[in-house]
Each structure stands twice: as C-alpha cells, then as structure tokens.
Amino acid sequence: MNNKFIIAIDLGGTKIKASLFNFRLQSKAEKIFTTNKFKDKRVLIQGIVDIIDGLIEENGLSKKNILGVGLGMPGPVDSEKGKVYFLPNICGWKNVFLSRILKNKLKLSVFLDNDAKLMALAEYNFGSAKFSKNALCITLGTGVGGGLILNGRLYRGQDNAAGEIGHLPINLSGPICACGSKACLETYVGNKRILALAKTVFQRDISLEELSQKARQGDHKAISVWEKIGECLGVALSAAVNLLNLDCVVIGGGVAQAGVVLFKEIKKTVYARSMLVQGKRVKILKAGLGNRAGAIGAGILVKERLGI
Numbered sequence: 001m002n003n004k005f006i007i008a009i010d011l012g013g014t015k016i017k018a019s020l021f022n023f024r025l026q027s028k029a030e031k032i033f034t035t036n037k038f039k040d041k042r043v044l045i046q047g048i049v050d051i052i053d054g055l056i057e058e059n060g061l062s063k064k065n066i067l068g069v070g071l072g073m074p075g076p077v078d079s080e081k082g083k084v085y086f087l088p089n090i091c092g093w094k095n096v097f098l099s100r101i102l103k104n105k106l107k108l109s110v111f112l113d114n115d116a117k118l119m120a121l122a123e124y125n126f127g128s129a130k131f132s133k134n135a136l137c138i139t140l141g142t143g144v145g146g147g148l149i150l151n152g153r154l155y156r157g158q159d160n161a162a163g164e165i166g167h168l169p170i171n172l173s174g175p176i177c178a179c180g181s182k183a184c185l186e187t188y189v190g191n192k193r194i195l196a197l198a199k200t201v202f203q204r205d206i207s208l209e210e211l212s213q214k215a216r217q218g219d220h221k222a223i224s225v226w227e228k229i230g231e232c233l234g235v236a237l238s239a240a241v242n243l244l245n246l247d248c249v250v251i252g253g254g255v256a257q258a259g260v261v262l263f264k265e266i267k268k269t270v271y272a273r274s275m276l277v278q279g280k281r282v283k284i285l286k287a288g289l290g291n292r293a294g295a296i297g298a299g300i301l302v303k304e305r306l307g308i
C-alpha cells in the first residue's frame with residue numbers, strides 16, 4: 001500500500017482545498033483554490049476534475065496509484081447515492097449526482113459526504129473527540145454545520161440529514177435563514193451575523209480576524225460581540241446536550257479561533273442552561289485538527305467505503 005494514495009477535496013463557500021494523502025492519511029501535498037473562480041456548476045465540476053488531475057500529475061503519480069477520491073460538500077447530501085441536494089452558499093446546485101459525474105470523468109472511485117459530518121469523523125478518529133463515545137462536532141463559518149457521533153458511530157439519520165445544529169431554531173421568531181426557516185442558530189452566529197453585530201458595535205467594518213485579535217487584547221467592545229455569539233451558541237448547545245447526553249462538544253471552523261473569550265461564554269451558558277446530569281458530563285473542546293478536519297474526514301470516508 002506504500003504507493004497508494006487518496007485524494008480529498010474540501011469544497012467550501014470561499015475555498016476549495018485539495019489534499020493528497022498516503023494510505024495512512026498523512027498529507028503528502030495540498031493545494032488551495034478560490035471557489036468563486038469557478039463561475040457556475042459546470043465550470044466548478046470541470047474545475048474539480050482539473051484540480052484532481054493536476055494533483056496526480058504534479059506528484060508524479062498515475063490514476064493506478066489512487067485508491068479513491070473523497071469530497072466534503074458544504075450542504076445536505078445523500079452520501080450513499082453520491083447526490084448533492086443543494087448547496088446553500090454556492091448557487092446553482094440542486095439534486096446533482098456528483099459522485100457519478102466525477103466517476104465518469106475521472107475513472108476513479110468517488111465518494112462524498114457533508115463537510116461537517118466528515119469533520120466529526122475526523123475529530124472522532126484523530127482529534128478532540130478521540131476518546132468520546134457521544135459527541136457533537138460543530139463547525140462555525142459562513143454556515144454552521146454539525147456532525148453527531150452517537151454510541152461510537154457517525155449518526156446519519158433517516159435521510160443522512162442529522163446533525164444540523166446550525167438550523168436548530170433558538171427563538172420563536174427571528175431572521176429568515178438560508179434553509180428557508182427562521183430564527184435558526186446560523187442566523188445568530190454565522191459569519192454574516194457576527195460581522196453585522198461587530199459593525200454596529202464599532203461603527204465601521206471590521207474583519208473577523210481583527211475582532212478576534214481585539215478580544216484577545218482585552219478590547220471590551222470586541223469581547224461583548226464574542227460574548228453575545230457565545231451565549232447564542234451556548235443556548236443551542238444546551239438543547240443538544242439535554243437531548244443527547246453528550247460527553248463532548250467539539251467546536252471548529254474559523255470563528256473558533258476567537259479563542260478564550262468565546263469558549264468561556266459558551267461553557268458558562270451551557271453549564272447554566274443545561275440539566276444537571278447532562279451539563280456536568282459534557283466537555284466543550286476546541287477542534288483538534290483545525291481546517292484539516294474536512295479533508296481528513298473525506299480520506300476516512302474513502303477508506304470506509306472501500307473497506308480498507
């Protein structure tokens with residue numbers, strides 16, 4: 001298996017990350033592209049094909065060396081059928097049998113799953129949820145995704161749609177969400193909302209990086225923004241903790257970089273708002289694999305599906 005490799009594509013709303021892994025899922029090469037370079041669905045699919053072909057060629061490999069391709073998609077999918085239902089933050093995707101299309105073009109085995117589910121798989125196998133049996137992994141970004149590990153296995157639900165903590169309503173009424181509902185957690189803690197809240201507080205545009213940096217330096221205005229976000233997250237997580245009696249919640253994604261202030265507020269709220277037994281049990285942890293989790297999860301998916 002020394003000359004066998006796996007390719008993982010982590011498709012995000014802003015970036016596409018392509019990784020070449022060896023059989024043990026150690027990264028051998030990585031390339032990053034901007035998603036909006038690929039204008040529509042057809043161009044994006046061809047772009048993915050070219051990225052994969054390029055990765056194989058640039059590393060002196062041929063398709064015989066590739067065991068399979070795993071894709072992490074930022075939206076609901078049917079992993080078994082390799083079908084993308086839709087992508088809330090990338091236009092023009094509806095009911096696309098992406099695995100089949102890519103398989104035909106690449107002549108390689110192709111598997112896909114929702115990116116947050118892949119993150120959960122990765123954190124459970126190699127990251128912060130490694131010693132956990134019941135974990136919720138949540139990824140904070142433009143969208144808010146989630147993946148559940150229950151009784152030591154990724155829980156998919158009846159339609160492979162379980163784990164969508166970002167679309168847990170946290171209020172009776174509230175902002176309209178990309179999913180079509182309202183008052184979903186994502187509308188309170190997604191990047192857009194954080195930026196809007198920060199703009200109100202600072203009376204100017206401020207980036208997430210600057211907001212995190214200012215909070216770390218003790219800026220009260222920045223801290224107040226992260227506290228508000230942490231409180232909303234804490235409320236939603238309390239619901240999940242009470243419902244599922246989790247032993248850990250793993251938080252990743254760009255926003256998790258806000259660090260201590262955000263985590264302090266999340267923990268405070270979860271312990272205050274969840275029931276005694278469940279609240280005492282659960283640990284709130286930062287993701288261990290950072291932005292590599294999606295790609296590693298896609299690699300695990302390939303190995304699982306091929307039974308190797």
Ligand SMILES: [Zn+2]
Binds near residue numbers: 182
């Ligand atoms: Zn929603």
